[in-house]
Amino acid sequence: MQQPSTAAGAPPVVAVLTGDVEPSGMADVESRADVRYVRAPDLAAAVSEADAVFVWDFLSDALAAAWPEGDGARTPRWVHIASAGVDRMMFQGLIESDTVLTNSRGVFDEPIAEYVLGLVLSFAKDLHGTVRLQAERRWRHRETERVTGRRALVVGTGPIGRAVARRLAACGLRVSGAGRTARTGDPDFGDVHAADDLAGPLAEADYVVLAAPLTPRTRGMIDAAALARMRPSARLINVGRGALVVQDDLVAALRDGRIAGAALDVFEEEPLPEKSPLWDLPNVIVSPHMSGDTVGWRDELVELFVENFDRFATGRPLRNVVDKRLGYVGTGAPRRPEGVGR
Secondary structure (H helix, E strand, O other): OOOOOOOOOOOOOOEOOOOOOOOOOOHHHHHHHHEEEEOHHHHHHHHHHHHHHEEEEOOHHHHHOOOOOOOOOOOOEEEEEEOOOOOHOOHHHHHHHHOOOEEEOOOHHHHHHHOOOOOOHHHHHHHHHHHHHHOOOOOOOOOOOOOOEEEEEEEEHHHHHHHHHHHHOOOOEEEEEEOOOOOEEEEEOOOEEEEEOOOOHHHHEEEEEEOOOOOOOOOOOOOOHHHHEHHHHOOEEEEOOOOOOOHHHHHHHHHOOOOOOEEEEEEEEEOOOOOHHHHOOOOOOEOOOOOOOOOOOOHHHHHHHHHHHHHHHHOOOOOEEEEEOOOOOOOOOOOOOOOOOO
């Protein structure tokens, strides 16, 4: 492979924000770059000299605090985050810089889709209720629901939302989507509704699945007004970001029976505090931000970064370039970071 170098001829510096665990499988990058594994307290010093930053600890906000400031400050050419969501990267310094931002889109699509399907089936067949009754040694016969013919509204038409739509449709649900612009004839959703005008679609859905990125437009999109439009028999499933939902409004709607249930994998505050009422509501399924984490997922995240590093080192377009104005991967041409692999 080509040996990458900076303008001065030295190998590029790659800063890796590790958290408690360092990524494995980095040997190829280590052989071609000066790789510096750091935790949050040492990140600023590493970033100031880095050509690339790998945010392995994707739940950390440390990069914003460590970002170089001031006129003429040297910034990395490339930042990659080991998650699909990039809301923690949407700080002013990075947005306004020439730094190319990439994410880990593609790793989580199918696992999350499978997880959502499992949640839909759990609600329809009351599997969580069965487990609860078994723990209480109580024999209670119940009737369950069909999923065939039920309506699902998937909010978010990116790769995760599309994978969810395909899985649900394969099980007989009637699926529509919600995205930035309304359209018909979509191969995965059929009809796509405008996310800014969901009054009608929310009122028709039996399952509302949130798989949208967190942006200023989507923050708090499921509030008291949106919940009031949903059917009393509807369930809300959130595998996107916790802040898509106004959590206090959701708790009130669940307590009052205005919707039938919720399955939440993401929350405003993580870990979910022990005092949260969500733990005790019988119509809520709580999971610890794990919907996309299947056996081997960390290896896949590293493999994607290693592939993108090779592209970075050889001056080829990077995969999964984020449109920093939108907060997610756009549809434009892939970007080549300046100055390496030329």
